[in-house]
Amino acid sequence: MTETAYTPLRASRAEFVPVRQLRYHVRLWGEPSPSRPPLVLLHGWMDVGASWQFVVDALQDDRFVIAPDWRGFGLTDGGGVDNYWLPDYLADLDWLLDHYAGEGEAAQAVDLVGHSMGGNVAMHYAGVRPQRVRRLVNLEGFGMPARTPDQAPARYGQWIDELKRLHRGEMALASYAELGSVARRLMKTNPRLSQDKADWLAGHWAAHRVQADGQRRWEILGEAAHKIVNANIFRVDETLALYARITAPLLAVEASADSFSQWWKGRYTLAEYHQRLQSVADHRVVRVEDAGHMLHHDQPAQVAALIEEFTRS
16 A cells, blocks of 8 residues: 555545345435535446545535445445346436435436446436436446347357356456555556555455455455346447437547547447437537546546536536
8 A cells, every 4th residue: 555545535425225125335425405406426337436536526516426336336235136237227326316316396307427337327317317317427438339130149148158157156256365456456457547546446446355265355346247248239229219318418528548449449439429429419529638438537637627517507
């Protein structure tokens, strides 16, 4: 660990909320206000709600901020399932908004921000429940490459094969002898992440648990079942139909580093993503310089400023 530790500027509190037979862990900053909508922050794949601390610290306004751990991540139980589905995240979010922003005609529309997988969830949810979202911010939630119906048989087969591998214990997540190794893993994945932030995140990203051999190791707080592919192929037409129902103004934020080339190698391009965004009636695209996919870690002040400027309007 470094001698100079990261010290949060804004203290958070945590609580558990009943959501569809699960105990959802939610991190909160600030207090609810009838005159200001809640700011809801949705983390990405293999991440946790605490990941937003750096952005929250950089906010200039005093906001009521809600950041859940998605099911099977962080301290939210996964319910014992062996694979995860996007529709569950949509329903979970609806339950959470009922709890924090009210239901029915009394519900308060929220400012919704999502990163990566959380950005995809936010985009889809804003199409399903357009009345519940006042402003929408998508941080690198690009969606998936287009697929064709003839790819469905192989996809189902891959899904079944991966389920079998999971149950044989072949897809377990790595564990670490010390917390410093977790921090180094975070920095390897994101070379822009500073040591002090990596050290702080490691304690929220992993837990010290007893192993089968009686030894204690640091385990990543994410279920291995999240590695299973979705059985259904990604359908662009369905996504565009959801985007077309979004009524909230959308701010699509991209990092200067090119994630597309690394992930999809030409199978899906930034130009295709921008074309899909044309289905959203009111949208604009901005770029954060000197940042990679984890732009809320790399440039939290820039990200916070973009969120605040956009949600103040």
